[in-house]
Amino acid sequence: VNERFNKIIYDPIFTSRLSFPQLSFNKYIKKFSSDIILNRFCSHILPTIRTKIKWLDLEYESMKNILDAADYPNLYALGLYNIEEETVKCLFTDERLSASNLKNQITTLIISIDPDKNERSTMINICYYVFNVFINLTHLTFYDAAHQNNARLLFDVQTFDVCLYILDGRFEQLHTLDIELANILSPSEIENQRKIPNLKYFTLCCMARIWYYDESILPLIYRMSNLEELGLSFTTAVKETFVDGNDLKQNILNHMSQLKHFTFDIRSVMCINNEMNLPSKEDIQRTFDDFPYANIISCMDYFLEHKEGLCHIYSYPFLMRRFEDVTSNFPGGLYPYVRVVSLYDEHPCEHESCYSNISTISMYGKINYQ
Template sequence: MKYSCVELNDLPDEILLIIFKKLNNLEVLYSFQGFNERFNKIIHDSIFTSRLSFPRLSFKKCIKKFSSDIILNRFCSQILPTIRTKIKWLDLESESMRNILDAADYPNLYALGLYNIEEETAKCLFTDERLSTSIFKNQITTLIISIDPDKDELYTMKNICNHIFTVFINLTHLTFYDAAYENNVRLLFDVPFPTFSSSSLLVLKVKVQTFDVCLYILDGRFEQLHTLDIELANLFPPLEEIENQRKLPNLKYFVLCCMLQTSSYDELILPLIYRMSNLEELGLSFTTFVDDAFIDGNNLKQNILNQMSQLKQFIFDIRSFMCINNEMKLPSKEDIQQTFTDLQYTKIISCVDYFRDYRQGLCHIYSYPFLMRRFEDITNNFPGGLYPYVRVVSLYDEHPFEHEFFIRISQSFPYRFHVWKN
């Protein structure tokens, strides 16, 4: 039998394209740039050049994809100047962002991701005369800011936000949060709240510390905003009076997630939603204390769905805790599930647990497929299922968790996740 030796250069363009698509595009560019004219034509396709992501997202933070300065220097001196007109999106980490932005002019760049950024780094970058008067001012419409989660000091982001809305005057999409799923670095602001605003911003995704910031964001400073995805650390009534009556007719998509337990569902969450008369998509994720009845399908229909005539999609993950005594008539899982029989939006899963030692009841209702990144207060009655987006889970029960339970957990959460027990 004769053996033939086929080299990479012998393969047709179609096969090479299939192979290269399975590789990281930065590695493809670094390995084959300048190999020959044919390879240059293939790897300069928009598949490999339109978005370049230099950081790599780990579970805790974004890290440098290439540790060698030699690799970065070659990108800056040889590769980026060659493909500069094809680049539309750059994801950069703090150490190398300045070198990459200075390596070439990028006439078609419209999106920028800045990861692990520090406050001083951001200020220097946003006040750079060349960048701020050209790329930042005229081209960038999509911006991602990710805070360095390793810093211990509290972040006062007022100045950064002021620079963002002063420099990026055509900004339509802003994502502002830390890179780590479980990290609690959030936007903090001095009092009084800063006066930044934008007449062009359409989409805002942000992690903040308090409900006050949410109210300030919706006080009219972003008049064209149609999408707000906000994660709160806590949900308490504001310490001072904040504009909270303005209707929000342009807001069509709203997601509110609160990390800590609250008792302000009726007082804060519902009045905020009622300001959004034209809302088409709504997402809610929170844990609340209730006095005498769990939040169930009847509650959601009466307080939310019947109030929102334009709503087309409703996803939620709601846990309600209630103190119990021996005289109470306690609803079962079947009773709670029955309240969702005529809900048209999606499949609903209900879980009900009673902890006699704690004198406490827990009702967990959520839409499925489950789209949230966190799954809180899993008990031994966890029904299973597949939760591909979840990265953080917590356990809560007065009874011990057995081996079979963790097997079920590992099957339901197939991707790497962080778990803790309350």
């Protein structure tokens, strides 16, 4: 048995990435059944295989023991699961960690915050410690255990401030960033001008309606002069004109000389009155006649009782996970990546025929009706 065990622990296939947490009821718990087993593993096994370890996934109860057990000269990736602010503070201010090469070695970091402690202040404080310790990160993922979605490099955060912290210049080599925001409340006082020349792939999705598109998202994008792929998904309030092809060309494409792929799902909402000259769906679609990227679909709806106009433009094939504000004018199509759909109208639809085309989405995901 010992001989077979030794073969396993010395085989780089098994030792290059060691994962210690396991998921239980949306929380990560340690695999070790007792501290005695953990201590033996740290004292007898880790020191003998330390040079073969390239990736460690740790939960908060045992992470300090494992990191203190040995030096890991080839470790470049670290996953910290179910952590709390105090855990991060103690770990990242540890003298041994600060003095070791680990802070310079780590280029990939995954963080899963305890779902019971996932508040705005907690997120910002954890970001502060992370950014001051790991100075050579190229891949950083905030992982939501409750949603179990870790397929892409993703920040699932509450505010735009955290996004700006990530892009304040300390991660000069960062090249891929996928951010999902809960909201953008107001223009931030955090510095939003420093160029980010190495960022090549950027996706931003905001769940709540944005009131500061021109003052928040556009200045951020202008910092990414060498961006090759851009994805945007949000709803924004506008005053005089809807976001259409002309707007995207003038305010985004003309500033992105290296851009090769642009996917988007943008809804702009305007308060209307009877004196306004309102564009039709055809008017909006014509603004994309010379648009250089993909096929574009335009939808135009006016809700007279609410005195509101909704312009929805998106690239097709549709690559986003969410499809918001689907109205009775939805044109149909195939949407294999969509998992959440919301419907929007002035009056609840009493007949299935109102949304007959929605079946192309609903067969893949969950429908929320607004």
